[in-house]
Amino acid sequence: MRVVLAEDLHILRDGLVLLLESHGFTIAEAVGDGPALRAALARHRPDVAIVDVRLPPTFTDEGLQAALAARRDVPGLPVLVLSQHVEQLYARELLADGAGAVGYLLKDRVLNADQFIDAVRRVASGGTAMDPEVIAKLLTAGGTASPLARLTPRERDVLELMAQGRSNAAISQRLFLSESAVGKHTASIFDKLRLPPSSDDNRRVLAVLTYLNNT
Amino acid sequence: MTRFALAIPRCVALVALSVAGFAYGHVLVVAATLVVTYPLAVSGQYRLTALARRLARAWAGAVLPDPVRSLPPTPHRREDGWYAHDDTVFRSPRVPAFLLKLDHYAKDPTVGREWLWLILTPVIGAVPILVPPALIAAGVFLLASPPWPLAWSVPAAGGAVVAAFLLAPGALRAYGLWAGVLLGTGEPPQTAVSRWVTRTSAATWRGAGLAGLTLAGFGGLLLNLLAAALSWGGLLPYTLPVTRSLVELYRRHVGRWTGTDLPAPYRPYPPAPSPGKDGSYRVGRVLYTDLPAAVQGQRPGWLLGDPATWRDQLWSLGSVALAPLSFVPAVLVGLGFYGLFCQPLTWVGWAVPIGLFTGYWVTPFYLWFGIEHIQPDASWLPGWASMTAGLAMALLGLGLASPLMRLRLWWDRLLLTPTAATVLASRVAHLATTRADAVDVQATELRRIERDLHDGAQARLIAVGLGLAAVARLMETDPVRARRVLEQAQETSAAALAELRDLVRGIHPPVLAERGLGDAIRAIALDTPLPVDVDVDLPGRLDAPVESAAYFVTCEALTNAARCASHISISLSHRDGVLRVVVTDDGPGGADPTRGTGLRGIQRRLATFDGTMTPHSPPGGPTVVTMEIPCASSSPRTSTS
Numbered sequence: 001m002r003v004v005l006a007e008d009l010h011i012l013r014d015g016l017v018l019l020l021e022s023h024g025f026t027i028a029e030a031v032g033d034g035p036a037l038r039a040a041l042a043r044h045r046p047d048v049a050i051v052d053v054r055l056p057p058t059f060t061d062e063g064l065q066a067a068l069a070a071r072r073d074v075p076g077l078p079v080l081v082l083s084q085h086v087e088q089l090y091a092r093e094l095l096a097d098g099a100g101a102v103g104y105l106l107k108d109r110v111l112n113a114d115q116f117i118d119a120v121r122r123v124a125s126g127g128t129a130m131d132p133e134v135i136a137k138l139l140t141a142g143g144t145a146s147p148l149a150r151l152t153p154r155e156r157d158v159l160e161l162m163a164q165g166r167s168n169a170a171i172s173q174r175l176f177l178s179e180s181a182v183g184k185h186t187a188s189i190f191d192k193l194r195l196p197p198s199s200d201d202n203r204r205v206l207a208v209l210t211y212l213n214n215t
Numbered sequence: 216m217t218r219f220a221l222a223i224p225r226c227v228a229l230v231a232l233s234v235a236g237f238a239y240g241h242v243l244v245v246a247a248t249l250v251v252t253y254p255l256a257v258s259g260q261y262r263l264t265a266l267a268r269r270l271a272r273a274w275a276g277a278v279l280p281d282p283v284r285s286l287p288p289t290p291h292r293r294e295d296g297w298y299a300h301d302d303t304v305f306r307s308p309r310v311p312a313f314l315l316k317l318d319h320y321a322k323d324p325t326v327g328r329e330w331l332w333l334i335l336t337p338v339i340g341a342v343p344i345l346v347p348p349a350l351i352a353a354g355v356f357l358l359a360s361p362p363w364p365l366a367w368s369v370p371a372a373g374g375a376v377v378a379a380f381l382l383a384p385g386a387l388r389a390y391g392l393w394a395g396v397l398l399g400t401g402e403p404p405q406t407a408v409s410r411w412v413t414r415t416s417a418a419t420w421r422g423a424g425l426a427g428l429t430l431a432g433f434g435g436l437l438l439n440l441l442a443a444a445l446s447w448g449g450l451l452p453y454t455l456p457v458t459r460s461l462v463e464l465y466r467r468h469v470g471r472w473t474g475t476d477l478p479a480p481y482r483p484y485p486p487a488p489s490p491g492k493d494g495s496y497r498v499g500r501v502l503y504t505d506l507p508a509a510v511q512g513q514r515p516g517w518l519l520g521d522p523a524t525w526r527d528q529l530w531s532l533g534s535v536a537l538a539p540l541s542f543v544p545a546v547l548v549g550l551g552f553y554g555l556f557c558q559p560l561t562w563v564g565w566a567v568p569i570g571l572f573t574g575y576w577v578t579p580f581y582l583w584f585g586i587e588h589i590q591p592d593a594s595w596l597p598g599w600a601s602m603t604a605g606l607a608m609a610l611l612g613l614g615l616a617s618p619l620m621r622l623r624l625w626w627d628r629l630l631l632t633p634t635a636a637t638v639l640a641s642r643v644a645h646l647a648t649t650r651a652d653a654v655d656v657q658a659t660e661l662r663r664i665e666r667d668l669h670d671g672a673q674a675r676l677i678a679v680g681l682g683l684a685a686v687a688r689l690m691e692t693d694p695v696r697a698r699r700v701l702e703q704a705q706e707t708s709a710a711a712l713a714e715l716r717d718l719v720r721g722i723h724p725p726v727l728a729e730r731g732l733g734d735a736i737r738a739i740a741l742d743t744p745l746p747v748d749v750d751v752d753l754p755g756r757l758d759a760p761v762e763s764a765a766y767f768v769t770c771e772a773l774t775n776a777a778r779c780a781s782h783i784s785i786s787l788s789h790r791d792g793v794l795r796v797v798v799t800d801d802g803p804g805g806a807d808p809t810r811g812t813g814l815r816g817i818q819r820r821l822a823t824f825d826g827t828m829t830p831h832s833p834p835g836g837p838t839v840v841t842m843e844i845p846c847a848s849s850s851p852r853t854s855t856s
Binding site for chain 2: 053054059060061064083084085087088089092107108111112137140
C-alpha cells in the first residue's frame with residue numbers, strides 16, 4: 001500500500017516512516033511542507049495520504065487545505081489528517097463532501113501503534129476514522145432537547161465507537177458484547193435517531209456523522 | 216336614514232370634543248412649563264386622543280389603529296437599596312420614576328403630533344363638521360324670528376335643514392380624513408421644506424435653551440466673584456465646583472441637542488500623596504498627619520491649578536454677550552407665529568375693536584405698536600399685513616437660527632474643549648494606566664504558565680523518564696513487570712500531551728493561528744453546549760495581538776452569556792478601522808458591569824488596545840455586549856467563508 005506522508009518535524013516524520021514501513025506500507029514520498037505535499041499528491045495518487053494540519057511555509061492550516069484540494073481533484077482520495085489539537089470545525093469540513101475515506105486523529109494516537117495502523121487501513125479502504133475527542137464533543141453539543149438524550153448509556157457507547165468508524169465486530173470486542181447484541185443496539189440507535197438502517201460500515205458511519213453534524 | 220339622522224348629533228359631539236381638545240392643548244403648554252405636572256397632563260392627553268380615535272373610527276370611518284404605547288419604565292432598585300438614574304442615586308424611587316417618565320414622554324413621537332392635532336382641529340378639522348349644525352341653527356333661527364315674510368322664511372329654513380342632513384355624512388368623512396393626518400401612525404411625508412423647518416426650528420429652541428443654561432453658568436461666575444471678594448479666595452474651592460457642574464450640564468445638553476461632542480477638559484483628581492519619612496503627608500506647603508485630610512488638602516490646588524477652571528469662567532463671561540443673540544430667533548419665531556395664527560383667530564375679540572377705533576384693522580400687536588410710535592398715519596395698511604409680517608418674521612427667525620447656533624458652537628469649542636496640552640496629558644495618564652495593566656496581566660499569565668508546566672507536563676515527563684529507567688533495569692529480571700511499567704509510562708506521556716494541549720489552547724489557541732479570528736470563534740461556538748449563531752464579516756486577518764485579545768474577550772463574554780441564556784448570537788465585523796464584536800443572549804438581563812470580575816477583565820484587556828466594551832442589559836433582557844477595538848486589517852481574506 002503506497003502512502004504519501006506530510007509532516008514538518010523530522011523526528012516525527014522519521015518515526016512515522018519507520019512505523020508504517022514496519023507494518024508493510026510503502027512510503028511513496030515523505031514531504032515537509034505544503035507545496036511539496038500538493039505536488040506529491042498529484043504525482044503519486046497514493047492509496048492513502050497522512051497529513052499534518054499545520055505545515056510550512058505559512059504554519060496555518062496548509063496541510064488541511066492541500067488535502068481538501070486534492071480530494072476536490074480526486075474525489076474519495078483517502079486522507080488521514082493528524083493534528084496536535086482537534087476541532088469540530090475541521091472535522092465538519094473533512095466530512096462535508098460525503099465521500100468517506102477520511103480520518104482525523106490527534107497526533108497522540110500514534111503512540112498506540114496498533115490502533116493507529118488499524119485507522120490507516122480503515123481510511124485506505126474507504127472507511128472513516130474520527131478521533132474519540134471529536135466524537136465526544138459532537139455528542140455533547142446537542143443539549144437535553146436533542147434526540148441523543150433518549151439513548152441509553154450503552155447505546156451512547158456504541159454510537160460513539162460507531163461514529164469513530166468502527167465495525168460491529170470491533171465494537172463488540174471493545175465493549176465485551178456479542179456481535180448480535182451490538183447489532184440490536186445499532187438497530188435501536190438508528191430507530192431512535194430516525195436514520196435509514198444499513199449494514200455497510202462506511203454508509204452507516206456517514207449517516208451517523210451527518211446526523212451529528214446537523215444537530 | 217338613521218345614518219343621516221345620527222350624523223348631525225355626531226357632528227355636534229365632535230365639535231364639542233375639538234373645543235375641549237383645544238382647551239386641553241393649552242393646559243398641556245402650562246403643564247409643560249411647570250414641568251412637574253407634565254407626566255400627568257400627558258396621560259390625560261393619551262386618554263383624550265384615545266377617545267378621539269375611537270369616535271373617528273366609529274363615526275367618521277377613519278382607519279386609525281391605536282398607537283402601541285409602553286408604560287414608562289420603573290426605577291431599578293440597586294443592591295444597596297438606592298435607586299439609580301443616569302449617574303446619580305436617590306434614596307426614594309419617586310424622583311427617578313419621575314425623570315424616567317419625562318424621558319419616556321419626550322421620546323414618544325406621537326405626543327407632539329397629538330398636541331398639534333388638539334390645537335389645530337378647531338381651525339381645520341372641525342370646520343366641515345361645524346357646517347351642518349350651523350345650518351340647523353340657521354333654520355331654527357329663521358323659524359323662531361323670521362326676518363322675512365313667512366312665505367320666504369319657511370322654505371329657506373326647510374332648505375337649510377335638508378341641506379344640513381344631506382351634508383352631514385360627507386362632513387363626517389372629511390373630519391375622518393383630517394383625523395388620519397395627525398392621529399394616524401404613519402409619519403408625515405418628508406419634503407425638503409419640512410426637513411428645513413424641522414432642522415431650523417430645532418436650532419431655534421435649542422439655541423434658546425442653551426442660552427438659558429449659559430445664564431445659569433454666569434450665575435456661577437458671579438457666585439465665584441462674590442466668594443473671592445468676601446473670603447479672599449478661601450471659599451473658591453467650594454464655589455468653583457458649582458460652575459463646573461453647571462458647565463458640565465451645558466456640555467451634556469450640547470452633545471444631546473446638537474450632536475457636537477464637547478469632551479470634559481478637567482484634570483483627574485491627583486493620586487493620594489505618599490507619606491514622608493516622618494509619616495506626614497506633604498501637600499504644597501502644608502504638612503498633614505492623616506491621609507483623608509491630605510487628600511482633601513489637594514482639592515484647592517487641583518481646582519485652582521487647572522487651566523480649564525479659568526477657561527470656564529472666561530466662557531461664562533463671553534456667553535452673557537452671546538445669550539441675547541441666541542434668543543433672537545426664538546423671539547422672532549414666537550412673534551411670527553402669533554401674527555400668523557393667533558392674531559387672525561382672535562381678531563373678533565380685540566383686533567376688530569382696535570380696528571374700529573384706530574383704523575388699523577387686523578395688524579398684529581407689535582406692528583400696531585410700531586406704527587403708533589413711528590408712522591401715525593397708517594390707515595393704508597391692509598388687514599393681511601399681519602399674516603405677511605408674521606410669516607416674514609418666522610422665516611427670518613428660522614433662517615437666523617442655524618448660523619447663530621454655529622457661532623455658539625465655535626465659541627464653545629474655543630474654550631470648553633480640552634487644549635492640545637490637556638489632551639496629551641490625559642493620553643499619557645491613560646497609557647500609563649493601561650500599560651501597567653498590560654504588564655500586570657502578562658506577568659500573571661506567565662506565572663500561571665510556569666506553574667502549570669512545572670506541576671504538570673514537566674513532572675509527568677520526569678515520571679516517564681523514571682519509568683523507562685526502571686524498565687531498562689527490569690527487562691531481563693522481570694519482563695512482566697517491565698511491561699506493566701512501560702504501559703504506565705505510555706499513559707503518563709499521553710496525559711502530559713493532553714495537558715500541554717490545554718495549556719497551549721489557553722496561551723494562543725491553535726485554530727486562531729491556523730484560521731484567524733472568525734473560524735476560531737466558530738470553533739469555540741461549536742464546542743459550547745448551547746446553540747450559538749456566529750456571523751462573521753471580516754475582510755481578512757487582523758494583527759495577531761488584536762486577534763488574540765478579541766478571541767479571549769469574546770470567549771469571556773460567551774462564557775458569561777452561557778451561564779443564564781438558552782440562545783446566543785455573536786457577530787464580528789470590521790468597519791472604518793474598528794473591529795466590532797457583538798454578543799447577544801436571551802438571558803434574563805440586568806447584568807451590572809461594575810459587578811463581576813468577568814466584565815472588568817474584558818475591559819482591562821481591551822483598554823490596552825484603546826478598545827471599549829458597552830454592555831446593555833435591561834431587566835428582562837436581551838443582554839447585548841458590544842466590544843470595539845480600533846485596528847487595521849492586514850492581509851487579504853484567508854477565511855474559508
